[in-house]
Amino acid sequence: MSHGKFLATLAGTRFPTPPIWLMRQAGRYLPEYRAVRATTRSFLDFCYTPDKAVEVTLQPIRRFGLDAAIIFSDILVVPHALGQKVWFEEGEGPKLEALTDPVQFGQLSRARLADHLAPVYQAITATRAALPRETALLGFAGAPFTLACYMIEGAGSRDFAKVKLWAYRHPDSFGLLIDLLVEAIVDHLAYQVEAGADAVQLFDSWAGVLPEEQLFSWSLEPMIRIAHALHARHPKVPIIAFPRAVGPAALMYRRPDAFAALSIDTGIGAHWAMQELQPHICLQGNLDPLMLVAGGPALEREAHRILNKLGHGSFVFNLGHGVVPQTPPEHVAQLVDIVRHWKPSSS
């Protein structure tokens, strides 16, 4: 049997109101998260401490009763497990010892991935045991292109110019990095499913910097390879694809052979998504995270607008990107209430 409304929705069942969870639902906007976070200096050590990861994964479920939990971890644990130096600087975000030469790709190895990431899998097993039956547990990974962005740039960037120039000038060597990441991500996702994750999400947060042809080769195609390889190991596990900021190229990601759902960011119009995407695939999204900061009537109007477009079809309510730290927790409670009390006939 499945874990409630979220998994049933991904499998095609319709309910009077859609299930809801939020990307980055565990995080600094919650005082109880900040309290646990303050007990570990290094963010990665925090991710690798199962007791703490379990606790902060459960916090938003206890507070808001969301339909799915997402395991507390980070996409950059994969480059770290492959042997790259990764650290988080206070107030600056992630830093990596940037790859500057294809020779360095050869030094990355997935031989130790399972050992290195064992604490993540332990946290998943313990979280699954602690969650209510009806609450699904999501595992996740960064998609190959987004991981390659951080691995080559060495940090976040506005345009990832260094990465794009490498990919455009040396597609063969860039392809080798993507291939290594595909294999590592398949392993990481399979281990998460084996530990107890009910579904997984692939975050391609930086897909939107690529033109169409490269979007196909470096974002979509590797994600489809991951989906097919994961399904060869775990045939039924639902995979949600989140290619952020790709605009109308989201049409390419309507691939029910690979993905159970497509997560859409705020830049995609709900009406267009209803007409062009939803007949082919379950959608997830697409509330502006800043609406959740605003709260009040603005939040209610916008949530209703999205529900009135997408709530009649196959849909999981979520944000277009992650919860931001300045979000008042009461506004999350307000949103859950709005979604659960929505009447499909209302306009």
Ligand SMILES: Cc1c2[nH]c(c1CCC(=O)O)Cc1[nH]c(c(CCC(=O)O)c1C)Cc1[nH]c(c(CCC(=O)O)c1C)Cc1[nH]c(c(C)c1CCC(=O)O)C2
């Ligand atoms: C690009 C990316 C990263 N990490 C992630 C992405 C993809 C989604 C997206 O586009 O936002 C994914 C991620 N990161 C985190 C989660 C946990 C699960 C959840 O969604 O609740 C998930 C799913 C925790 C985190 N990952 C991070 C934090 C904040 C650090 C802290 O609490 O000290 C959290 C809660 C750090 C992180 N990690 C990353 C960045 C850029 C940062 C710094 C920005 C920031 O500080 O908010 C890389």
